[in-house]
Amino acid sequence: MTNDKLQRLKELLGEVWDLSMAAAVLGWDQETYMPPGGAQARGQQLSTLSRIAHQKFTADEIGQLLEDLAGDAADWDPDSDEARLVKVARRDYLKATKVPSDFVAESSKVASLAIMAWREAKGKSDFSLFRPHLERIVELRQEYANFFAPYDHIYDPLLDDFEPGLTTADVQRIFNALRPQQVELIRAIADRPQVDDAFLHQPFDEQKQWDFGVEVITQFGYDWNRGRQDKSAHPFTTNFGVNDVRITTRLEPDYLGTGLFGTMHECGHALYEQGIAPELERTPLGHGASLAIHESQSRLWENLVGRSRPFWEHFYPRLQEVFPAELGNVSLSAFYKGINRVQPSLIRTESDEATYNLHIMLRLELEIALLEGTVKVADLPEVWNAKMQEYLGVTPPDDAHGVLQDIHWSMGSIGYFSTYALGNLISAQWWERIRADIPNLDEQIRSGNFADLLAWLREHIHRHGAKFEPQELVKRVTGSEIDPAPYMRYLKQKYGEIYGL
């Protein structure tokens, strides 16, 4: 009886999963290959898919099955796939049933058009092209939050979509603890002689950049039989099941950093999805635990691995071979310092590890203000620029380098940004644990061997998919909840050495 119900539940959830995977394919195509003419119809298609997926997920039959199974599950191993499936599906169901399907469809349609508008607006650095779309998105997000009233904070329901179980107050507490330490570190660095990274800013053949990136992530363990890489304006990872996990990258002809670290970053996301236990596929457990946990993976490969000295002790000779004219005269030590240069700057995705979190804090404050209505969309460019000056001491020359730089808001993803900073913090928590479990990790990395590292991540994190909420997963693996201390220890040690603090 229970088994029949579980089977039926899985069938119904599998159908919803397929619809959302289909939508992901349409989204991938939209960002990579779709001709401009396709935008309007694509919006409609995505809207229809999301409405039907939502209708199917919120069907009474699923609700009834979940109620029945939640009773039965009291006797099951609470960590079993089945118990977790019922728990997570029920949580998602209770949230989803508060939102009308038409609202979901409308949001999806608005986002599809907004993405195209954002792209054009960014290209022309003209915020006015994006403004009406963003206004509509903010309205919709407010409306969305209100489906969950009463709440402690209007931002809570949004954040919870990306970080199940986390509240605005949690994030603010973590950020409040972090901010002064980050600021202090940046000041200390600013007092020291700056390191040179001019060699990163010169023409680098794009095909060679691409090929080198491919070489690195192949060595990381990215499975090309179950994925591929394409180009897009804003790099992302997407998946259509655990066996088709795709990444995109962006190469700049005159700067090595974008493609190099962007490719490693997306690969980190992709390794996570490729490592989820296949038996969780087609269920709500078949994806990463949360965006912060996801980001902990991408940042781990990008920064803790990809910006480390042992990594470059292995790869730098190879990179010099690929770019002999450009890097032949740059020593390993100079290269290592250059890629870790701390310099308050305009673009989040290219900011260094010391200043990155300040970009996030800025966005979190703006998102909260937009939701609260204390900042109007029309005033956003101005407020953005003022905050950039206040936090980082820089002012964008135009909106393309300011408020228009990120795609997220155009996708309707408000509540998302803080997960990036949380991911940074968590990545360092994993790292301390990994170092304890793999004492010769540096040596392994120095010899280009990532197998133990990947196996550790698979074992402790990847395979579980979304079985555990983010705070629970962090606690299970590290013994503590999300905590900024390991990240600050990591930064202080790294920059202490580089800047001689």
Next chain:
Amino acid sequence: MTNDKLQRLKELLGEVWDLSMAAAVLGWDQETYMPPGGAQARGQQLSTLSRIAHQKFTADEIGQLLEDLAGDAADWDPDSDEARLVKVARRDYLKATKVPSDFVAESSKVASLAIMAWREAKGKSDFSLFRPHLERIVELRQEYANFFAPYDHIYDPLLDDFEPGLTTADVQRIFNALRPQQVELIRAIADRPQVDDAFLHQPFDEQKQWDFGVEVITQFGYDWNRGRQDKSAHPFTTNFGVNDVRITTRLEPDYLGTGLFGTMHECGHALYEQGIAPELERTPLGHGASLAIHESQSRLWENLVGRSRPFWEHFYPRLQEVFPAELGNVSLSAFYKGINRVQPSLIRTESDEATYNLHIMLRLELEIALLEGTVKVADLPEVWNAKMQEYLGVTPPDDAHGVLQDIHWSMGSIGYFSTYALGNLISAQWWERIRADIPNLDEQIRSGNFADLLAWLREHIHRHGAKFEPQELVKRVTGSEIDPAPYMRYLKQKYGEIYGL
């Protein structure tokens, strides 16, 4: 009241349309970029989409609306979009309701896996890898036909899906009239000295082939803002609405013909879809009238335009410029004869206009035999090879060049092939009409001007979408039903000149 019902009907049909467009995107991706690992899940996704689309289309609400509106429509202009919409949707509805949704989903899943198996089987030239898939497909097609029993012939319901209103007897009658004339022509040509086409078989830089093809179809009027071209093993055209109509092509490094004519062929399909009246989008009228009508467009651009002397009077100097070493010493006249060389051969897609239809007749007979059960799938390679010898005097060296050459059966598309030959016939019927309406057509083509031709096609054919059944459309435009005579006149004149018959 009527308006409300029409509005509601359009909403419901729009939803079904979106689902089928989403499936088309997934299909496009499957053929172009999907990594091998994605196949299994893709099959499941397509299966779910097709099942839901079928469920939604066959919903009682649509049936009731169609019944009500069919009554109202008695008073409408029978050629109005609305009257035709109700008529066509009702015809499709009555067919679709005979088929269970689970059957549709199963067929879709079987096809997805069969396509992958076919690809591998063709690559390895190993029919046994494809055989079990094809057996299952034939079973499913038989089962499908039987949903429509009683029928005059088991093949009728299959054919009707591609050519609404046409029966097996119709096609056999047309083919029986055509076959002796084609055979006679081929024999007459075989008695004449052969023309040389060796110059087509030499290394041609692939990028230059690609670029030249792009140049040609841009001049035809293909709208790149509403489309794109990619590579695939088997070229095809697909669309996700009238504003996103994509083609694929295949280039061979050692043979110019494949890419050149394949690109023009797919462009012909795409021009059709790009020319459908936008107001028909998201309804069952928003695509081509039938596959034969579609093929009449692709073959018109590929052959009647692209293999004509006036076309090459314009483009040949340019092609010589692109390939000076390869074609510098080949005269226009020699080139023209070479690309029109008649030579019974193994591969349908590369066969000449005189022998092409025999490839189709062979497939039609085999399909009918498979459906009737008089030929078993296991015996197919042998029967294929025997028939090739009988019809064309050639025997495939392996199954990749024989029974495995075409993708169609793997997609579950049985009943499809005859539309290719019908398309040839219809293309010549249009052509006689166009010549009468545009007396200086040759001159226009000779100066690379295709605007009047495209405008004529848009006006008489494209914009109508699926408003008229194929026989009806042909009759409205040309005054006669599908008729092999114009095609035979065209072939005899062309080859009479080339071979001096």
